[in-house]
Amino acid sequence: MLDNLNPNPGAGPLVRRARALAKAEFAKSDQGDTSSRSAYKVCAVALDLTSNDSVAMFSGNFGFKQLLQLPNIGGGRKGDVTSGITTFLKSPGGGAFTEEQINKIAYAQHDRGAMNCAEPKVWFSLTDRKLSTRNWVLIPFAKQDGELVYSPPCENCRRWVYGHFHFLSRLTAVSYGGPGALAPGNLRKK
């Protein structure tokens, strides 16, 4: 297990595996995506420590599209997805966000609501399958100058992800995310 925490970038086997999965997802999603917003796109990978199962979800609308294409969710359940994620993010364990913080602006420096991120989509895809997120390690990536870099959960997501995903998710953020990776951040205003 400790081998997974090797602080050299890309050196831990879990991070390496997650990076390969994220790379494949970015390659798929970049096809035909020329919007400038893709610069902020995060792909959150979650690895099941009890099997070889994995999921990879993007932030933003692309992530919602991905969710609605999953066989267990399906296109007819868009309302389920948004109301399920909203209910969760309002709950004490989900960060206790208000409706406005969920949809518009909350704590994150990216100035987008808590719903916008990749992490709530990963949470929904797993809990909808009745899987326990505690067995899953969350490892998000972003693209910087064409390179995939570890992207620690933002100030919105860090309010809840470490209470739900396997503790290695937090240790990965500490090892790879830099000194500010766990800082709570302040409530932001438009």
Ligand SMILES: [Zn+2]
């Ligand atoms: Zn986030």
